[in-house]
Amino acid sequence: MLAEALFFSAVLFVIGVIGVLTRRNAIIVFMCVELMLNAVNLTFIAFAQAYGAAGQVFVFFVMTVAAAEAAVGLAIIIALFRHRQTVNLQNINLLKG
Amino acid sequence: MQPSAMPHGTLSMWYIFHFYLFGAFAIVSAILFVTRKSPVAAALWLVSTMFCLAVLYVMLDAQFIGAIQVLVYAGAIMVVFLFVIMLLNLGQGVRNDARGIGWKLVAGAIGIALLVQVFAVTRAHTPATLTLPQGFAALQVAQTGAIAPIAAPLFNQYLLAFEVTSILLLAAIVGAVVLGKQRESNAR
Amino acid sequence: MLPLLQAPAAASHPLNGTAAEWLWAVPLLPLLGFLINGVLSLFSAYRSGPADPAASHGDAHATVDRHGHAESGGGAAGDDHHAVRRHPFALLVSIVGPGVLVLAFALTVVIFFAMRAAGGSSITAPFIQRYFSWMPVGDLQLSASFQLDQLSMLMMLVVTGVGTLIHLFSVGYMQEDPGYPRYFAYLNLFVFFMLVLVLGASYPVLFVGWEGVGVCSYLLVGFWFSDKVNADAGKKAFLVNRIGDTGFLIAMFLLFANLGTLDFAAIRSGATALAFGGPVVTAICLFLFLGCAGKSAQIPLYIWLPDAMAGPTPVSALIHAATMVTAGVYLIARSAVLFSMAPVAQIVVVMIGALTAIFAASIGLKQWDIKKVLAYSTVSQLGYMFVGVGSGAYVAGVFHLVTHAFFKALLFLGSGSVIFAMHAAYHATDNHDDAQDMRNMGGLRRYLPVTFVLMWIATLAISGIPPFSGFFSKDEILGSLFERARYSTIASAHLFGIPGSAWLYVAYAFGVIAAFMTAVYMTRMMLYTFHGPNRTGEGERAHLGEAPWIMTGPLVVLGALALVGGWLNLPDFASIVGPVGGLEHWLDPVVGDATARVVAGAPETSSGLEYGLVGLAVLIAIAGIVTAVVALKPARLVPKRDARPEEGFEKVLLNKYYVDEIYDAAIVQPVVDGSRGLLWRGIDKGLIDGVGVTGSTWLARFVGWVGSQFQSGHLGTYAWVLTVGVLAVLGAFSIR
Secondary structure: OOHHHHHHHHHHHHHHHHHHEEEEHHHHHHHHHHHHHHHHHHHHHHHHHOOOOOHHHHHHHHHHHHHHHHHHHHHHHHHHHHHHHOOHHHHHOOOOO | OOOOHOOOHHHHHHHHHHHHHHHHHHHHHHHHHHHHOOOHHHHHHHHHHHHHHHHHHHOOOOOOHHHHHHHHHHHHHHHHOOOOOOOOOOOOOOOOEEEEEEEEEHHHHHHHHHHHHHHOOOOOOOHHOOOOOOOEEEHHHHHHHOOHHHHHHHHHHOHHHHHHHHHHHHHHHHHHHHHHHOOOOOOO | OOOOEOOOOHHOOOOOHHHHHHHHHHHHHHHHHHHHHHHHOOOOOOOOOOHHHHOOOOOOOOOOOOOHHHOOOOOOOOOOOOOOOOOOOOOHHHHHHHHHHHHHHHHHHHHHHHHHOOOOHHEEEEEEEEEEEEEEOOOOOEEEEEEHHHHHHHHHHHHHHHHHHHHHHHHHHOOOOOOOHHHHHHHHHHHHHHHHHHHHHHHHHHHHHHHHHHHHHHHHHHHOOHHHHHHHHHHHHHHHHHHHHHHHHHHHHHHHHHHHOOOOHHHHHHHHHOOOOOOOHHHHHHHHHHHHHOOOOOOOOOOOHHHHHHOOOOHHHHHHHHHHHHHHHHHHHHHHHHOOHHHHHHHHHHHHHHHHHHHHHHHHOOOEEEHHHHHHHHHHHHHHHHHHOOOOOOHHHHHHHHHHHHHHHHHHHHHHHHHHHHHHHHOOOOOOOOOOEEEOOOOHHHHHHHHHHHHHHHHHHOOOOOOOHHHHHHHHHHHHHHHHHHHHHHOEEEEOOHHHHHHHHHHHHHHHHHHHHHHHHHHHHHHHHHHOOOOOHHHHHOOOOOOOOOHHHHHHHHHHHHHHHHHHHHHHHHHHOOEOOOHHHHHHHHHHHHEEEEEEEEOOOOOHHHHHHHHHHHHHHHHHHHHHHHHHHHHHHOHHOOOOOHHHHHHHHHHHHHHHHHHHHHHHHHHHHHHHHHHHHHHHHHHHHHHHHHHHHHHHHHHHHHHHHHOOOHHHHHHHHHHHHHHHHHHHHHHH
């Protein structure tokens, strides 16, 4: 089932990429990133079945980091919302100039 | 039963059918997630995707990870997302939330290109010596339980990473608190 | 002391250990003079106001301009005369300037006697002193070396000797000029370069001198450069020279490509390896002649010499009579072996020389400015010299070079005396007429008797009246030309299908006609200047007088030389008078083999024919003088301001066949317009400035703009760029 799992993982990853490119809501973009991470997790698990438990350990860490990152990222988005009253990426252009 | 202990050719139809089924569910959920206008709906579809993935994990002899996926990812991370969506009152979704049709087509093309490239790149084969014997993972689980295959490397080889991760979490907590804190002058 | 490395071949030269070892000191003395005078020239002649050399009202004629100032903005607060004053270091310069030349000449004479003592004309190999390795580049090994053989010894004597006389003359002539030290500095520098030219042991060293004299000619012709006419004349001289120099350079390239060496000694022995009359030798010789045409003012590059009369008169005497313009003749004599192997090139040289002789002589018939007459006379006589060396009569050509140096320098310096006197007269009465125009002169023999006698000596010499020097040299050229027209390698060659002998006979005819014209215009000059009534004016007449002895002294010496110079190379029929063919014997080791190659196998000329040709030459000369005396009536002349303008063919002659105007329209204007339009506007402003400078700034800004588009500050843009980047990297992997 390695090949099939990898296939699914690739497709999920690409869907995530399309979402990042297409959507303008910051939270939804963030969730697309989470989707990408999940796809990668699937890859690791699939390989772990064939090559040993180190893959699963890595998934463990990925999840941990994803959790931390989600917390911090959402805090940032809230702070941004407080400042600009919007989460639309078009309007969040403080980096410009 | 240990359906995965047997070589692919001897996997039961039941197993294979469900594997494809949940894989398809995952993909459909993902597509629906990406195309929803309302962030709440999108979040819920993502949760659905994660459930399907959890099933796939279990079917790939990573039962512990499957459980963790549901508990942590779907149960904690997605919940936080939903909290924030509710907090910011974004439930409805607004009109210019996505780019135009042109951009979507280009994004689609890029996506397909990426997919093709991934397949092309993964033509590479890893050496046969690294491959474990068939059904090794299932055997391990059967012998030592679902958690032991993870716990052993985690606390032996990857102990340092484990400890560092705790520091990472600390940093994340501190960061989140600092970012979330309102200024004194803004106090109501 | 310079480290002297003898070439191994000269290890046992007869001149080793003699005074010839001091060869290097001869050019170095004038160079030292240049440095000293140059430093002195940095001190201005004025106390305040513009520094030297804002000389007077920049008129090209005299230097002794005692009423300088207003028009050129020089000197003191414009109130009046005597704004120019004698340079504070004038006395030191008067000692150093001519002094180094006197020393150089003395040393030259010592070396000459040493050479005589060591065998004179029996020294077959040149004495070469190699000083240092100049440009060792792969196969090309150029070294700075001087060569002393009979030809360069002769040239050295002429240059230092006549140079000394002219320096002494200049002390008097330029005494009131504020640019006095600068003048002597340039003059000394010129002598230095001229000596480098004649002493060079290889073509490149000669070329250094060649270019150097060109530069000095520019500096000296444009000496009073605050007047644009003079500056333009200087530029013209230099630029036209440079056109010829291109030919010289190409000839050097061809020489190196075919013979692998540029040393005279090596080429002399190795040139015979080239095919006789072949394209290589002919091409080399023609390009060398192009260089000579520029330097020695032959058609089509003679145009600079008449304009160069804008410089001080002693400069004209030195540069444009005795030395620089003879460099071309010297070059051909040096390259005798090459020319003797290219009969077609020789025909070209002879024809152009003859054509120039007759062309310039015809223009001289109608010039009114005394210096212009002499300028065209110089061009014409140079034509004779080229006829000589072109036809393989190298001794005859060089002989005429020497005698011409004597009488032409005398003529120029004499005219300098006249102009000096005219200027003194005009200044005394504050007259602004042209002091060089013969119509304003007349009857000056009463006021300048010494100059009068000496100028007549020179005129007789140049016309070819025996026993003056010019007769012997001119007769020898024409005689040799006739012989070679009868039988020689040149006569057997063909140019444009016409046999060489036909060309040479035509050249002979031209030479005879030019001799006639020479006698006419020279006599005309004498008549208008010294004979007849005086047209200068009542008041001026009282101030006309002979120049100081420092100026007339050198004139006397030159007069004596013009008188007896013929003794250098007496022809056979004059054997009772003195030694026959002195110069021919002297130069035999240098040009003897080349001369022999040209006339090999020629039948002996009968003495009847010889006497006949001589008689014809003398007859022509006398006829010219008589014609001038009979036809021209100085009494009918009026001063310049009252003269009516010329008409018809006279006008064409006066305007020198409009050659300058033709060149201007055909060559100069198109080049200027092309440069302005295409090169300046098109390429410089449009391409280099527009595309290059402005374009590269635009490109930099554009690249920056493109880059700035990526830094939009929008996260969405970053996501796109990131994804495209991943695509690219993966693409690289998947392709590989």
